[in-house]
Amino acid sequence: MxxxxxxxxxxxxxxxxxxxxxxxxxxxxxTNESSYPVPDEVVRAVVTALEDGLGGLNRYPDREFTALRTALVGYLGDRSGVALRPEQIWAGNGSNEVLSHLVQAFGGPDRRALGFTPAYSMHPIITETLGTPWVDGQRDADTFDLTVESAVEQAKEVDPHLVFLCSPNNPTGSALPFDVIEAMLQAAPRAIVVVDEAYAEFAREGTPTALSLLESHPRLVVTRTMSKAFALAGGRVGYLAASPEIIDALRLVRLPYHLSTPTQTIARVALEHADRLLxxxxxxxxxxxxxxxxxxxxxxxxxxxxxxxxxxxxxxxxxxxxxxxxxxxxxxxxxxxxxxxxxxxxxxxxxxxxxxxxxxxxxxxxxxxxxx
Known part of the structure; x- marks a missing residue:
């Protein structure tokens, strides 16, 4: 050594x-990137917006990324029909950063996180490297499904402080039934339950989003990304929706001015052109x-x-x-x-x-x- x-x-x-x-x-x-380049008109709009703001790079970015949060509320409302408020939105440099913020705020060496394999490999990596013990729950070995009965049994055995669910799941691609999410919230009464919806825009017609559960479940968090459907993998923009109380907790662990002015600008302009990008x-x-x-x-x-x-x-x-x-x-x-x-x-x-x-x-x- x-x-x-x-x-x-x-x-x-x-x-x-x-x-x-x-x-x-x-x-x-x-790596599940989009094979389609960003359209020229969106590129031009981003360049124009960046040029307008370059003279202000001597100042720190908006710490609360106010314009971006407002734009994300509008996008999610238009696409999902769920009415959210800016104080329910958090963003970071890719969804991995907002996941890191969640573990920093709600994990710790004396706490446990639970996920169900196979799922997104970064969930245990982020959790363990930030010092929170990870419990590797299991799905059906043949179908990769996660049933209510299995999820509840495993959650009650572990009694976790954080639960990670994927819908659609990576790498299997299957969406998660709502009853599994709601059962997990009941079976893990002290856990922050994270539903990773990185691929939500690709779900088949009629597949619901966990965003619709936020109003009645204050411990629920729904994470999203602009890397996939928006073809912005190189932009590194991820975000989540949760209760304002959870957002307040994330402010305690984020680094100062963590979301740069160019990053906020790129994401905001992309949302203005959501129809074109999608x-x-x-x-x-x-x-x-x-x-x-x-x-x-x-x-x-x-x-x-x-x-x-x-x-x-x-x-x-x-x-x-x-x-x-x-x-x-x-x-x-x-x-x-x-x-x-x-x-x-x-x-x-x-x-x-x-x-x-x-x-x-x-x-x-x-x-x-x-x-x-």
């Missing part, structure tokens, strides 16, 4: 940092559904998805298939689930490239009695 490693916090020794491969390949379908959502959903249909036709086992990606099983050796796809110029994600890989829904051309490669590989990569 090196001298620096000896100085490192013991619980961090031997850990690997988070990081999906960033490789220069033709078809990049591994035009690609239906096209992405069409490719997602195409992936489910055509992967099934190849003998694979795709999970029906409410997100912008598809998890598919039926592979004899998932890492070997991942490498074979990469050799074909297609990068997907190995999420560590045996016999499964995850693929982002990209453009029609990217989907075709991926499906053509899988059709070529399927005869020798499918999980069969002869190829276990």
């Amino acid at each position: 090196s001298g620096i490693e000896q100085l490192l916090r013991p619980e961090l020794r031997g850990r690997s940092p988070y990081g999906a491969p960033q490789l220069d390949v033709d078809v990049q379908l591994n 035009e690609t959502v239906e096209a992405i959903k069409a490719q997602r559904d195409r992936l489910v249909t055509e992967l099934g036709a190849l003998g694979l086992r795709p999970v029906p998805s409410d997100a912008n990606f598809v998890l598919f099983g039926g592979l004899a050796d998932a890492p070997a298939t991942w490498q074979a796809l990469l050799d074909h110029g297609v990068l997907v994600r190995d999420v560590g689930i045996r016999h499964h890989l995850r693929v982002t829904a990209g453009t029609p051309q990217e989907t075709t490239r991926f499906l053509a490669a899988m059709a070529e590989l399927a005869p020798t990569h499918l999980l069969t009695k002869e190829n276990p």
